[in-house]
Amino acid sequence: MIESYLIHLAILICIYLILAIALQIAVGFSGLLNLGHIAFYCVGAYASALLALAGFPFWVCLIAAGILAMLSGFVIALPTNKLRGDYLALATMGFSFVVYAIALNWTDLTRGPLGLPGIPRPKIFGFVFSDNLAFLILAIAIALICFFALKRIASSQFGKVLEAIRDDELATRILGKNSFKMKTFALGISAFFAGIAGSLYASYITFIDPSSFTILQIIPVLAIVIIGGLASFRGTIIATIIIVLLPEPMRFIGFPSSIVGPARQIIYALLLLLILLFRPKGLFGKVELE
């Protein structure tokens, strides 16, 4: 009993880690305050779920989820590329609402509020990851691949240019870097990995509906990024574990789920406010939000 609960938490940590590291690329490394990250997660989850239900193998679903999410990332990056910090945040947040409205209303495709049940568990070389422990191993493997891929990207020359754009966009442009193109790529990469996280989520829970992708869901992810510290991989891992585990003791006290849900959001929101006030750089952050 307790084992399966711990496995469940570990899988959630893997999914949130991918989601948060992906957001780090946009917010931490490129300085693009993207509040529409959940939209990419949503696109990935729906793309993966629909393909899996249509009988496609897991790895096709996973990659397609990433690519479709990346395309949606380009869709939002192109029109908002010149916007400043707070305006960009609001525009991306608006995008998140549009994607949510589409998930809710395009009933022919998404079945709207009824959601998509019966999403098959991943199957690789004939092995079905129906057991949660097996799924955890798969989740850890995917999370590790994403983690090191993103770390590689962040420490590459491209990643350095992104950091330069974050710190001084004008100067970077003077050096001959096309900041417009770089920022678009950064958002695309960030969206790609958010889509992967969405695919993993859909195939783990085996049911998705639009309520998992409301604007509220950005709060824990944003809290992880800010608490961990901008552009810090180590901080993101620690913050992911903190954020996923923090509200869990409430379950042992035995609160009903109607209290646990809002109470979780209250904890996350309070934590976010306190860290912004007292330690805006987060645990291991290198830079502050501008």
Place this chain on the structure above:
Amino acid sequence: MVFTQLFVNGLIAGAIYALVAAGFSLIYSTTKFVHFAHGATVAVSAYFLYFLFSILGINFWISVPLAIAFGAFFGLICNILVYEKFVDKKASNVILLITSFGLLILFESIILLLFGADVKTIGFIKISKGIEIAGAIITPLQIFIVISSFVLLAVLWFFMKKTKLGKAMRAVSDNKAVAETLGINAKKIFNWSFVIGSAIAGVAGIFVALEQNLEPTMGTNLIIKGFTGAVIGGIGSAPGAILGSFLLGFAENFGIWFLPSGYKDAIAFVILLVFLLFRPTGILGIKREVQK
């Protein structure tokens, strides 16, 4: 007669959005940061009215001013307890934006915790038969909402133009440093703009509570609309925000002529994106550094 009905619906929606946007815009123009939790003010006032009138059973005409006052008080507390601390630390606009977003989610969750997720109705005004005007049906309450919004917005305009406090607010909004050297206390002006803006949001909350119903997410929905209205019209310009809100109300209601009604909320965002992209200063906006 679909046209006149959609026009009337747009007018009612626009009137409520305009109240939210005017308060939001007033706060933005003096403080220069996005007060997202303005949506929470709307929801808090509406739920406070529900608490006083429907749960405690206090007389409606006493409950209403108390709910508006509570909204104003709530906005003031947000500023004093939270924003002022950040402003003193010279936090960037982005930090203030996330803070206000966090506050919005915080209070939405608190309302959810206290009152539950189910939809509540105030039920003071019995559903009355609508009056038919040129083929459109409008209830007396809706007429009252539209007229009182116009009156309130006119009073706000008069207040900003003619009174000493309104002039001081405009001075701070125009140039805070100069206003301060002339002996205007900017902190006090910030507090006043929160009080006045939040009181107007409280009125909007009560109208929504009476006309539609109460849901914990109402604040988020309304601030998005109010914000969109403010951006369309020109953020930081109260007449612009009002104009933009009415345009948004019409666009949403005429939009569902072509699209399923579920997309009503998405229309607001598409308009928001278009304006942010092509005319971020809004229709009447003052030129500001929106773009880098």
